[in-house]
Amino acid sequence: MSKYYNAQRNQRVYIPGSNQPFKLSRSKIDAFVKCPRCFYIDVRLGTSQPPGYPFTLNVAVDELLKKEFDLHRAKKIAHPMMQTYGIDAIPYEHKDLDKWRANFTGVQYLHEPTKFLITGAVDDVWVNPQGELIVVDYKATSKASAPSLEGDLGAQYIRQMEVYQWLLKNNGFKVSSRGYFVYLNGKKDAAAFDGKLEFDVSILPADGETAWIEPTLEKIKATLENNKIPTWHEECDYCAYYRARGKHEAEVSSKKPPKANGALF
């Protein structure tokens, strides 16, 4: 059995017609935006996609950045990096910050119309002189070009930030629409490795808007209440593979049993 994948690991499926709060993480909202079919098979039918493999280097970078900003949080002063980028803010201190950062709790809000309990774990929160909270996400990568928020991945990161902004607003905080991504880019052009990986650090700003979130929650609700599995989308390589594979398997099994040596073809 795979040590990473258990097809039945998602036992907590959505029950249509139930009026009980149902926990929905911001990553599940994003899964729905990317493909309602895979989302449905996971959340309604209980079979999720295999997980992404653990990115231990990214986790280590997140931890180091958290510690670094926490030192300045304790002193109630800006990190020099924030000053370099002209960001008029300091790391925010709040009794619930550790909970907001923890994966299994995160910032939570019960959206009454759908009864979804929305959760999302933030990397960091800063605060500006107007008392507005600023959502901050840490990212680690290693590429030759400067990090940017272009393309599908950038759009996904911004959606992630917007859900955190929406969650904090619904918890009664004033929230700035401006958020930041603290990006560490592993340097591949260093003269020697010397047992050390060096990073360039940059801070990328992004302006979020949260108007899409409530209509999306309504769509998720309608999808989960429906007994019909949503359709796939043509440009997904995995579904093209599943369909081609299913077709071959159906053809082979409708002809004759596999050979004695177990070979199918």
Ligand code: SF4
């Ligand atoms: S198109 Fe198919 S494999 Fe791709 S994400 Fe959707 S359901 Fe999953």
